[in-house]
Amino acid sequence: MSESTSLGHRLSRIRGEASAGWRAFVRRRTAVFFTFFFPAILVIIFGALVSTDPTGGGLFAEPAGYYVAGYVAVVVLFTPLSRMGSEVARHREGNRFEKLATTPLTRGEWLLAQTAVNAVIITIAAALILGLVVALTGASISLSPLVIAYVLVGVVCFCGVGTMIGSYTDSQDGAVAASNAIGLPLLFLSETFVTLDQLPAWFEPVVSLSPLTYFARGVRILTYDGAEHAPVAGIDPAFGNLLVLAVIALVAFWLGARSIPQTES
Template sequence: MSRVGRIVSEFRAGARAFLRRRTAVFFTFFFPVLIVLIFGVLVQSQPTGGGLFAEPPGYYLPGYLAVVVLFTPLSRVGSEFARHREGSRFEKLATTPLARWEWLFAHTLVNVLVIGAASLLIFGLVVALTGASIAVGPHLLLLVPFVALGVTLFCGLGAVLGRVADSQDGVIAASNSVALPLLFLSETFVTPDLLPAWFRPVTDFSPLTYFARGVRYLTYEGVSGAGAPDPTTLALSDLGVLAVLAAVFFVAGAYAVPSGD
């Protein structure tokens, strides 16, 4: 079987396994929708009120997208990793021509499609329910590589967590321990001016920051003032950083896939 055939075969197996878990399918889409309903509809933004959610609704679209781009790959790949280890499936895979990076690439593709659909749903809900003003134009097509690279990055990190944790419960605990700080300290829902001055540079070390910044440059009309560089140019800069980080984390995740232990 060719390399493409192996990847397609594993992709189909991963997609079927996901669709068979109806609870997982439900919460993959329900959880981010719930976040939008709670923060976007019930809490709402208060542009003149100060504190949290003091920006217009459009500012927080990257945060809502970050929820699904961050949490879903970490939990799904990490849990799949743990199930494979507990069922000795990696030992069986070691007897096949399927390479470690091919296994991770196939499961990353599954997540890209699932999370891409969830992101499209979230985008529509934010616009429809919160009244967010979005900068419409061809530049919005760049959201596709932003989501794909973000998912790839966190699939790699999910594989690393799956290798480190010794059970599915351990994977979930590790995923939440990593995801929650990243979600709120990566220029998503908490604006940099709300953080201590000494801590603000630390957000640049979060890979999720480059996803949030780039998406905000593409979608939020108030992100740049007069005389500022073109937002699309700024977004491309963040996309480049995200691409490099995605490649690094994917390689680390592929290396973490057991070769037969």
């Protein structure tokens, strides 16, 4: 079999699994509703009702545009963690990976197909969130094609993490609980809604360990004119943060694919 034929078969398998995954998502109306409803509620509560106070103090002391990256981060973080965690756990409970092992579809291809579905869902959700933020908060934002790159790379990263959560928890409920336990601290300790000067000085190095930090910093640079960040390893921060996030995403995806069980006893 030629290399081009083998690649064509692989793409066909991935496309078929992605198509099945998309149909499964749209059939679950509750999942569709909360995928878009949850981040919208955050924008309404924190962006429109609580609002920001640039001249004062407190949690939302920055201009509205500063928090755009945080709102987008909500979708990029929680949707892959919860969807992939519960999806993998559901497959394990139904012994579906045992059936998968009898097909040509590899674990990596399965994860890539699921990641593609999440990428479409989250790109749509992120676009809706951006529109909602501008409409409700009056934030002035600038857009760059790199924002899409950040969203896609972020999806790859957290799909990998979500897959590991689903692989190592004992049930769907456990996967959802673990996703929230991991996601909530990451959300507020990754320069999304809480700035570094609001955290203890000793905690600042810990923030740099979160992949969401590099997502938030990069998206903020691209969407908020007042963002200031130093170069990353001598590279322009808009590209440097994306590079760091991409490296983490590749590692997370690889670990996620490796964690998927081939069979269930």
